[in-house]
Amino acid sequence: MNRAPLIFLGIFFAIAFSWTGIILTNHLSYAKLQPVYDEGEGKAFPEALPGNAQRGAEVYRDLGCVYCHTQQVRHPGYGTDIERGWGERGSVARDYIHEKRVYLGTMRTGPDLRNVGARFAGEGGRNWHIQHFYNPAEISKITLGNKTYGSIMPPYRFLFETRPIIGEPSPHAVQHLLPEKDQPPAGHEIVLTQRGEDLIAYLLSLKDPPLYPEEAKRVYVPKAEEPAKADAEAQPEAAK
Amino acid sequence: MSATLTASLSPVASPDMAKRAELSAIDASTKAPTLYFLGSAALWLLIGTVFALIASFKMHSPEFLGNVEWLTFGRVRAAHLNAVIYGWSVNVSFAVALWLMARLARAEVRHAGMLTLAAAFWNIGVTVGIAGILAGDSTSIEWLEIPTYATPILFVAYALVGAWALITFRFGRAKHIYVSQWYLLAALFWFPWLYSVAQVMLVFPGTATYGTVQSLVNWWFAHNVLGLWFTPIGLAAIYYFLPKVLGKPIHSYYLSVLGFWSLAIFYNWAGVHHLIGGPVPVWVQTAGIAASFMMVVPVLVTAINHHLTMMGSFRALKYSPTLRFVVFGAVNYTLTSLIGSLASMRSFAEIAHFTQHTVAHAHHGLYSFFTMVMFGAVYYILPRVLLKEWPSAKLISLHFWATALGSLAMVLALTVGGLEQGVNMHLLHGDPAAPKNFLEVMAETLKWLEWRSYSGILITIGHIAFAINLTWMICQRRTAGTTQPTLFRNAPDMEIAR
16 A cells, blocks of 8 residues: 555545435435424424523533433333333434534433423422532432432532622522521522523423324334234334 | 674664664654643643543542532533543644654654644643633533634644644655554544534534434544544554564554555444434444444454564563553553444443443543553653653553553443443333332442542552653753663563664
């Protein structure tokens, strides 16, 4: 191999091949997936995130949540995501079309968050996130034998602000949710920063809709009433 | 050792001496950029190690520096990755690749000042990028966290390095293109393609592709940076230093050719295995798995070629620091690649994906293989560039054992821990409705995370030994006359080719 032009051509085609196959082909074939209009609901799915949740996605980016949390539910029969209650179905490409940046993730130091908005919803969900961000190890813990293990999620107390009460106490103050040891000094209150509010709004909004009709034809979904039959017919090579 | 009478009377008349004088001139022409790249690489290695220790301790003791926002786990982990990848690994790659290219092409580096400028740009870019990550501007795209405002600086630096390497290659006196140069040329061409596609199709908001095609771009890039940049440069170094230190040729030319082209074709497609079971088309996952499995071909071919070259010379490992690091790296290249091929199988990925096993594999490849080979290269290159010897063989020995044992301990702990984590996560213990509680899985993984911190401390000790030896070497006075290379012990019957 002493001919530089030939070596160069080989090098060029090697990478051009994978770029065309992995990226260009898929970009052309499904980057422009569209939302599906559901006549029963009168709107199209998946829905775009509301504004405060989109700001929250930026906080999710900035704090690097993706390094410990995935946002993809594995299909039934591959892993135990469904059994864990991380979703009612496996994730499909159409779920992600509105996302400016996709956080599939590669590590599950913490649980999957694709449908965390279904597990923790409404006022109760918000309160849980507030307590959890302040003291993860005390909210999520488990006792094995005679030892208690707290969550290894880092605390996010910097998403809160302790400030003196000026005039009326804020209706948004959160210290009543926190334990005795975390109470602010007299005359002070603890509130979420705007970033904290946005991040929680984002987490509360994370929830995928039921499967779209197009994917329902192709993606394996077990039928609760007749699992044996579903196994036999509706599982080509995709689920294994 | 068999000098003729003429040569002993007049060294200049010896063809061997003429060759050495030429190599000496070439080495001297690379001095300023080599020193700049290597010095900054060593500095980033230390910085990256500190970030690594902080991140590792946080994994099992989350209250450690828990209220410092800029050191929160998600940021310090990204800072660690970028410091050791773009700071240490790429800087040292530049130094080794340029030096190898100059020597193999038999060309003095002309206008080395431009390379020094490139080194300055690269390090400014990495510094700005990591400061940006700690400040919260990370893109949160794995391996591409450096914020967009730092990217153009890196791009200018890379363009200069790439151009200079090609110029050196083009205007060299060598007629032959050695196997190391195939790998270097390929790497120099592949990296800018990978990086610019990733920037355009993924990072820049206006031109990014949509949905999970982003994830395909992400892993095509991230895995190929390993496979098409770090691996070729590591292999180029092995192909150079193994025969150089042993004073004998590579076993088989044809195995080298086969190894090179099979790597070029298969590694390209392997990255998709990071998305197995994810929301991307199944056919592309299958193609990725097939390519990952086919990587067995280049890996075994290269391993056989290197092993047959080493045959009969294993005793040299007792003496030569360069050889010891390089051979350790080469063996781990084989191991980590075979484990990688296995891990890409769907059934294996079901268990091991999303666990610490991935972290083990990443460190096995990038540390036990690539970084160790680069250490070996540095131990060979610096004395020739500086015309000084390493001051302490003991420190080299400490460096070797601390990093070799430390990295293997880390890989082992995280592999076992990751597999345990994966089995705990996915085995249903006979009851399909009740998988093991997530917190219970976490609690049982904790001990392995602590082991990772201990092994990290061991690696840190090795890095400190390296840094001390390096600083000492640069600061010491040059001794007059001829010197002996610093070996672990005296080698009675072995000539260390210079």
